[in-house]
Amino acid sequence: xxxxxxxxxxxxxILMVVGLVGLIIxxxxxxxxxxxVKEMMAAHDAHGGGHAExxxxxxxxxxxxxxxxxxxHYEHVLHQLQNKPWASLxxxxxxxxxxxxxxxxxxxIQFAAQAGWSPVLFRVMEAITAYLVPGGLIxxxxxxxxxxxxxxxxxxxxxxxxxxxxxxxxxxxxxxxxGFIIRAAIFLGGWLLYRHFAVKxxxxxxxxxxGNKWYKKSFKISAxxxxxxxxxxxxxxxxxxxxxxxxxxxTLFGWYVFASLFVSGITTIALMTIYLKSKGYLEFVNDSxxxxxxxxxxxxxxxxxxxxxxxxxxxWYSNIPEEVTYFITRIEDYKLPFFGMLVMNFIFPLLxxxxxxxxxxxxxxxxxxxVILCGHYIDVYNMIMPATVGExxxxxxxxxxxxxxxxxxxxxxxxxxxxxxxxxxxxxxxLEESKHFHY
Amino acid sequence: xxxxxxxxxxxxxxxxxDAVKKVRAEHYHIEEVFCPFPVHxxxxxxGLPHTRLxxxxxxxxxxxxxxxxxxMNYIMIEDWPQDIGGKPSFSYIExxxxxxxxxxxxxxxxxxxxMVITFYMRSRLWPFKKAENPDVRTTDDHFLxxxxxxxxxxxxxxxxxxxxxxxEVKVIDKEDDNH
Numbered sequence: 298x299x300x301x302x303x304x305x306x307x308x309x310x311i312l313m314v315v316g317l318v319g320l321i322i323x324x325x326x327x328x329x330x331x332x333x334v335k336e337m338m339a340a341h342d343a344h345g346g347g348h349a350e351x352x353x354x355x356x357x358x359x360x361x362x363x364x365x366x367x368x369x370h371y372e373h374v375l376h377q378l379q380n381k382p383w384a385s386l387x388x389x390x391x392x393x394x395x396x397x398x399x400x401x402x403x404x405x406i407q408f409a410a411q412a413g414w415s416p417v418l419f420r421v422m423e424a425i426t427a428y429l430v431p432g433g434l435i436x437x438x439x440x441x442x443x444x445x446x447x448x449x450x451x452x453x454x455x456x457x458x459x460x461x462x463x464x465x466x467x468x469x470x471x472x473x474x475x476g477f478i479i480r481a482a483i484f485l486g487g488w489l490l491y492r493h494f495a496v497k498x499x500x501x502x503x504x505x506x507x508g509n510k511w512y513k514k515s516f517k518i519s520a521x522x523x524x525x526x527x528x529x530x531x532x533x534x535x536x537x538x539x540x541x542x543x544x545x546x547x548t549l550f551g552w553y554v555f556a557s558l559f560v561s562g563i564t565t566i567a568l569m570t571i572y573l574k575s576k577g578y579l580e581f582v583n584d585s586x587x588x589x590x591x592x593x594x595x596x597x598x599x600x601x602x603x604x605x606x607x608x609x610x611x612x613w614y615s616n617i618p619e620e621v622t623y624f625i626t627r628i629e630d631y632k633l634p635f636f637g638m639l640v641m642n643f644i645f646p647l648l649x650x651x652x653x654x655x656x657x658x659x660x661x662x663x664x665x666x667x668v669i670l671c672g673h674y675i676d677v678y679n680m681i682m683p684a685t686v687g688e689x690x691x692x693x694x695x696x697x698x699x700x701x702x703x704x705x706x707x708x709x710x711x712x713x714x715x716x717x718x719x720x721x722x723x724x725x726x727x728l729e730e731s732k733h734f735h736y
Numbered sequence: 737x738x739x740x741x742x743x744x745x746x747x748x749x750x751x752x753x754d755a756v757k758k759v760r761a762e763h764y765h766i767e768e769v770f771c772p773f774p775v776h777x778x779x780x781x782x783g784l785p786h787t788r789l790x791x792x793x794x795x796x797x798x799x800x801x802x803x804x805x806x807x808m809n810y811i812m813i814e815d816w817p818q819d820i821g822g823k824p825s826f827s828y829i830e831x832x833x834x835x836x837x838x839x840x841x842x843x844x845x846x847x848x849x850x851m852v853i854t855f856y857m858r859s860r861l862w863p864f865k866k867a868e869n870p871d872v873r874t875t876d877d878h879f880l881x882x883x884x885x886x887x888x889x890x891x892x893x894x895x896x897x898x899x900x901x902x903x904e905v906k907v908i909d910k911e912d913d914n915h
Contacts, residue, residue: 610833616821653790735777 299578299715305708312705319698323382326694331371334378338371376449377686382695383448384685389699390436391537392561392677393707395554396670397428399562401492402526402555408495408519413730414589417581419722420715421569423496425562427714428707430492433485440537444477450685453543464544472540480536484529491522499722506724530555538677541684545623547612553604554680560597560642561673564666566590569711571659578720584657585735591656594669598646605639627679630688634675641672674700739886741767741910742893743870744902746879749775755881755900756781762896765884770874789858793851800846804839870908878903
């Protein structure tokens, strides 16, 4: 049995408190009026000295002639800055939720494929999926607030915007607050239901492994869940991510988000397994299990890049204005995170995890894993921020605090869930094979 | 000069793996193991040095990538630049995304084909080569372990091999230059 150390408990609580305080400051710091925005921007320009002065002069000149000049620009910035804490809250909430969801899908695949190597890791996976419950509830609340236009995250949720936008009117049958929330409830409900029964059957199988009755039930619900999951995950990605840019669409977006959540989930399993092993738990997990997880990290990173590039190249090549605007915004305003993410999610894992021997060196896997997780947070950031915050983005107090808050909650929930059951799923029929797994 | 070897035949890869470990633990020299299919971990159990095939594969991949870049640069940029889809091709880097599939394919092509050819050359395999495996059953369902018996007592070694689960043990006088 695993016992949650006081240090870890305290660490996660401190993270949550610091994150929460930071987030409150982030919300309180939002400019309330155009005057405040002007003040902020003037203060910012003053810091820049002579260079900024020259820039504002030429900037101002252009703006004078611009029809949309005057206060319209400041109002635009005001809305973006008012959105910023909401968007960072959303990005962090979704990122940690998607880790747990990726692990849930991975767990279901292990059962559906009757994998023999992985049963020693099942309890770690079950613990990570425990985050789906609080993480899902929080996300549901944020989605409901956004869907009913309490904040301005979704353009389609704003009746004033929809009234002037023909495309949004055409999509209103799908993109409306009520439908949005009903779909979210179905997605989350289905996933949580599977999670509940999968964990329950896994525990029952430990108590009574006679005839593998519970194992067979796990197999059946896992296979069923995977069918449900691949449809709902795809629709979830349209609803929760793609609808930030409601004029734009990509038909492989569901797969793209899936690759991201899958690789983040597997990386988290590897990091947690290595952490627990370093603390003297999981003595039955050997280097070959870590090696296999690292192979998945490597392979799914390449898969993610493949999907990223497939999406990018077709849009770049065809150069259709309504499509290509998605990437133009990102390359012009988000150059560093956009290309930095490619380095972190593709080039770094490709070079670090290519060698077979390196995949068995734990600190190498940890290093690669941390970079991959940061890279996929930036991926989520790149999907959410351009449509909500636009060119007014910066990694400030609300972004960091939101990540700390959900990181603390994630650690707290996951490690507490780990104490609930023995670390070895001793009733699993493939356990012996898994223990003797070697490469 | 003739040398003495012992051929032990097995019918199961797990039994063979255990046998290899036992024979090595007794400090006998295993010359070769013939298998009908690849057995995972056998190279490690036999104490063979790590294969360098992966390193050659990486280098071949780099060669393929270079060839693709030089080729596309010559064909599409230098020799015959065209305006495709409003993207005049006067710069390799600006048109790079369009060349990525070719760069990827040639990297894989070079790595895979040259690695296979290297593997054939390294294992001295070529068309019409006479088979080297001493027993035709190793192409069907038997595993054969060839142990050097030169300076050892043949009887003890034979007994040891029988104990490891061999279904057949033969002592062979092998001509050194028969292959």
